[in-house]
Amino acid sequence: MKASPLLVGLSLLVLSGITPLLRGAEEKIPDAPVADQDNDFKLLASESLGKVRHDQKAEDLIRAYGEPKSKGELEMLDAIGEWVQEWNYPDLGIVVKMSSEKKDGPQRVLIAIAGEACKLSSARKIKIGSTRAEVEKAYGEVQEKVPGDGPVKPGDPEPEPEEGTEGQNSFVAGSVYGGLIFTFKDGKVVEMFLGAAAE
Structure with a gap:
């Protein structure tokens, strides 16, 4: 007696569904953290460093702070498939990376980095020199939570800091x-x- 094509197809579907389950019993791979993109992008859209905002048009940045003191070379960043250029504002203590889809296309703010000389504040009034307690008060409800992270167990050794980073750590509002x-x-x-x- 020949099996019908429908029956053969259903059997294959069932077996293909069971095989990964059986294999998964041997090799359990932990889930990667999943970003809550909606909330991350809401935070990113509402945040700023002074008048610098993510995705801000180049002309709006220039209107706010003038032309940068210097500009780096345009480079193709393969990870995002866009052209990126560094704009330096040393008087503000900030470096802005601009991006564009085409080499000669309109640029927008990709990232902004405020260093120790910066006097600009975030949208929630945090600036260079603010304490960790002030950051936690301003951004605690939007701090990135990584699955599996939790309090260090009593008796666990403190991780060794990398050379030159003693006393440094970070706080992520939104996500990386x-x-x-x-x-x-x-x-x-x-x-x-x-x-x-x-990325």
Whole structure:
């Protein structure tokens, strides 16, 4: 007796569904963290460093702060498939990376990095020199939560800091895929990064 094509097809579907389950019993791969993109992009759209905003048009940035003191070379960034150029505003203590789809196309703010000389504040009034407690008060409800992270168990050794980074750590508002990242040294903000630190 010949099996009908429909029966053969259904059997294959059932087997193909069971095989990964059986294989999964042997090799359990943990789920990667999933970004809450809607909330990340809401935060990113509402945030700024002074008058610098993510995705801001070049002409609006120039209207706010004038031409940059210097511009880097245009480079194709393969990870995002866009042309990127660094604009330096040393008087503001900020570096802005601009991007465009075409080499000679209109540019927009991709990321902005405020260094130790910057006096500009975030939209929630955090600036270089703000304390970690002030950052947590302003951004605590939008801090990135990574699955599996939790309190360190009593008795666990403290991780060794990388050379030259003693006393430094960071706080991510939104996510590394779109948000505001604060870097601390000795409990105070020494850098603010607006944009996506990961693709």
